[in-house]
Amino acid sequence: MQISLPFNYDFERALERLAGDPVNAVDLQKREVKIPMEEGNVITLRGLGTTDSPSFLLENAIDESQVDKVKSFFHFDRRLDTVSDHFRDTNLEKLFVEHAGTPLIKEFSLYGTLMKSIIHQQLNLAFSHVLTMRFVENSGENQDGVWRYPEPEKIAALKVEDLRQLQFSGRKAEYVIGLSRAIVDGNLDLNKFEKMEDEEIIHEMVAHRGIGPWTAQNFLMFGLGRPNLFPIADIGLQNALKNIWAMDRKPTKEEIMEQIPIWKPYLSYAALYLWRSIE
DNA sequence: GACCAGGATTGCT
DNA sequence: AGCAATCATGGT
Numbered sequence: 541m542q543i544s545l546p547f548n549y550d551f552e553r554a555l556e557r558l559a560g561d562p563v564n565a566v567d568l569q570k571r572e573v574k575i576p577m578e579e580g581n582v583i584t585l586r587g588l589g590t591t592d593s594p595s596f597l598l599e600n601a602i603d604e605s606q607v608d609k610v611k612s613f614f615h616f617d618r619r620l621d622t623v624s625d626h627f628r629d630t631n632l633e634k635l636f637v638e639h640a641g642t643p644l645i646k647e648f649s650l651y652g653t654l655m656k657s658i659i660h661q662q663l664n665l666a667f668s669h670v671l672t673m674r675f676v677e678n679s680g681e682n683q684d685g686v687w688r689y690p691e692p693e694k695i696a697a698l699k700v701e702d703l704r705q706l707q708f709s710g711r712k713a714e715y716v717i718g719l720s721r722a723i724v725d726g727n728l729d730l731n732k733f734e735k736m737e738d739e740e741i742i743h744e745m746v747a748h749r750g751i752g753p754w755t756a757q758n759f760l761m762f763g764l765g766r767p768n769l770f771p772i773a774d775i776g777l778q779n780a781l782k783n784i785w786a787m788d789r790k791p792t793k794e795e796i797m798e799q800i801p802i803w804k805p806y807l808s809y810a811a812l813y814l815w816r817s818i819e
Numbered sequence: 820g821a822c823c824a825g826g827a828t829t830g831c832t
Numbered sequence: 833a834g835c836a837a838t839c840a841t842g843g844t
Contacts, residue, residue: 661825661826666843704840707840708840709840710839710840711840746827753827754826755826773825776824827838829837830836831834831837
């Protein structure tokens with residue numbers, strides 16, 4: 541089926557960012573991405589139009605609800621011009637002109653989002669991508685050329701040593717296995733978060749060992765697609781602000797906090813574009 | 820060979 | 833409540 545949007549949408553930039561994660565199957569030449577659906581099939585989404593006149597070809601959906609899911613993953617219902625307008629006359633104006641029309645794409649798996657966030661804690665991007673790939677190669681499965689995160693049951697049954705062999709730290713292995721176990725046991729229900737408020741979700745998530753503020757905020761941004769998160773503990777964001785603001789040191793948490801009221805309710809876009817600015 | 824990376828936990832004041 | 837040590841490895 542074909543979909544067109546009544547507002548600007550920069551699919552190229554969205555694909556470029558997706559392509560930065562080797563777990564994703566992105567073809568920049570064909571302008572398409574494969575989406576492993578939880579129902580078991582793989583959907584292909586291809587960009588046909590331009591940023592000014594965006595349209596898409598969506599193939600292999602098994603029903604209308606899957607089409608809605610893909611629309612949700614890619615935020616086809618969220619206007620982006622209002623986001624850039626909000627940052628006019630702020631100290632991020634240039635950044636938002638540069639990235640105007642760039643959507644916040646959700647991860648295709650809530651569980652995968654959480655695992656990836658844990659794996660990315662404290663590590664440089666290159667190495668965290670290596671670890672994430674080892675994780676899916678070892679326990680997930682490849683289907684039609686795209687990697688699918690494993691079921692939490694499979695990870696819950698692993699031993700710390702199994703992940704240590706993949707060069708996970710012992711603690712990171714404990715987090716990954718422990719959280720998978722919590723999901724299997726029903727103590728952590730990622731699906732119910734869909735209908736909850738940001739603060740309530742964060743409060744519940746950080747009670748679990750291995751999930752701190754940064755991880756919860758990342759989950760909200762990239763798992764649920766929430767528009768108003770800024771993981772202030774993130775070194776990358778601090779370095780990006782240092783560059784944008786031409787400082788000779790990273791800004792303090794207090795200096796960043798001053799800007800939060802100005803940037804809201806689109807903090808996630810500020811974070812997304814700041815990350816893009818240093819990639 | 821330090822020091823830092825898209826942090827979180829633990830134990831000590 | 834706030835700080836330092838700890839974690840594992842790769843890049844600079």
